[in-house]
Amino acid sequence: MENIFYEEYKTLLQKIEEYKTIIIAKHVMPDWDAQGSAEGLKRIIEDNFKNKNVYIVGSKIEDKPYKFKLSDEQIKKSILLTVDVANQSRIDFDKKMNVKEIFKIDHHKFESHDFGDNFLVDPTAIACTQVITIFAMTMNLKISKEAAKFLYKGLLTDSGRFLFKNTNAQTFEAAKVLVSTGIDVAEIANEIYLTDLNLKKWLFKMSEKIVFNEKKYYAYLCVKKSDYYGIIDIEAAKSALGIMSGINEISTWFLAYEKEDGIVKISFRSRNKDVSLIAKKYGGGGHTLAAACEVGTWDNFENELNNILKGI
Numbered sequence: 001m002e003n004i005f006y007e008e009y010k011t012l013l014q015k016i017e018e019y020k021t022i023i024i025a026k027h028v029m030p031d032w033d034a035q036g037s038a039e040g041l042k043r044i045i046e047d048n049f050k051n052k053n054v055y056i057v058g059s060k061i062e063d064k065p066y067k068f069k070l071s072d073e074q075i076k077k078s079i080l081l082t083v084d085v086a087n088q089s090r091i092d093f094d095k096k097m098n099v100k101e102i103f104k105i106d107h108h109k110f111e112s113h114d115f116g117d118n119f120l121v122d123p124t125a126i127a128c129t130q131v132i133t134i135f136a137m138t139m140n141l142k143i144s145k146e147a148a149k150f151l152y153k154g155l156l157t158d159s160g161r162f163l164f165k166n167t168n169a170q171t172f173e174a175a176k177v178l179v180s181t182g183i184d185v186a187e188i189a190n191e192i193y194l195t196d197l198n199l200k201k202w203l204f205k206m207s208e209k210i211v212f213n214e215k216k217y218y219a220y221l222c223v224k225k226s227d228y229y230g231i232i233d234i235e236a237a238k239s240a241l242g243i244m245s246g247i248n249e250i251s252t253w254f255l256a257y258e259k260e261d262g263i264v265k266i267s268f269r270s271r272n273k274d275v276s277l278i279a280k281k282y283g284g285g286g287h288t289l290a291a292a293c294e295v296g297t298w299d300n301f302e303n304e305l306n307n308i309l310k311g312i
């Protein structure tokens with residue numbers, strides 16, 4: 001099949017062939033695209049190649065981190081595949097610089113790569129799992145039902161259930177390949193999207209703190225540590241961003257939330273503005289319509305708020 005990434009696909013296959021030990025790293029604080037990419041790719045490698053030792057490193061969405069034992073000697077001889085990571089500092093693996101080489105597989109926008117020896121990066125893909133699925137499909141690799149389940153989770157979440165703007169024909173092509181393995185899409189959606197009553201009640205309470213400016217089409221919400229600590233975990237607290245989406249009069253919105261270390265992180269979403277520009281100003285980044293950055297303390301946030309509002 002014709003594909004503009006055919007050379008990259010071939011190189012990736014060659015590299016997988018070449019190495020016995022393959023390490024897969026995601027971005028810090030993984031979402032389902034990061035984790036689904038790692039888990040899906042691990043299974044694709046194991047199901048299509050013999051005698052490979054594939055390790056996923058770093059933290060997991062479900063609290064416990066991945067367990068693995070790798071000696072420095074093994075790490076030195078291994079290839080690191082990074083999935084869903086744009087910048088070196090975001091790679092969730094402290095020995096990332098000790099590997100023999102790095103292959104970056106991603107879908108974030110980039111001006112230049114600050115790490116990696118080889119690349120398979122398609123910024124038009126809605127999810128990194130889309131990049132991996134189309135790669136596997138094009139190269140006729142077997143995708144098991146288990147691999148498909150993980151890959152589909154990334155596709156579903158990064159595309160906002162196939163509603164976001166960059167959802168394209170290839171997204172559905174990938175979905176078709178994955179669904180063809182027999183996965184249960186309703187069950188997967190329930191696994192990801194059903195909310196506990198405790199969290200739902202908390203979100204209702206938070207929704208009263210949203211600042212709306214319908215004349216300027218924006219909304220934002222500040223969540224302090226004291227708002228969630230002891231009630232829900234930080235991952236659940238981040239879902240407060242979603243309560244501002246889907247409002248006709250609000251086309252750009254953001255959640256400013258205090259992480260457990262006291263640093264304020266801002267997650268931007270928009271239907272029509274390039275919010276990655278404002279995120280970049282504060283050392284962050286991301287996609288055109290979904291980006292994030294950190295601004296320091298609440299005092300820093302207050303000082304920058306006007307500039308942020310002007311920028312969105």
Ligand SMILES: [Mn+2]
Binds near residue numbers: 033107126158
């Ligand atoms: Mn992603």
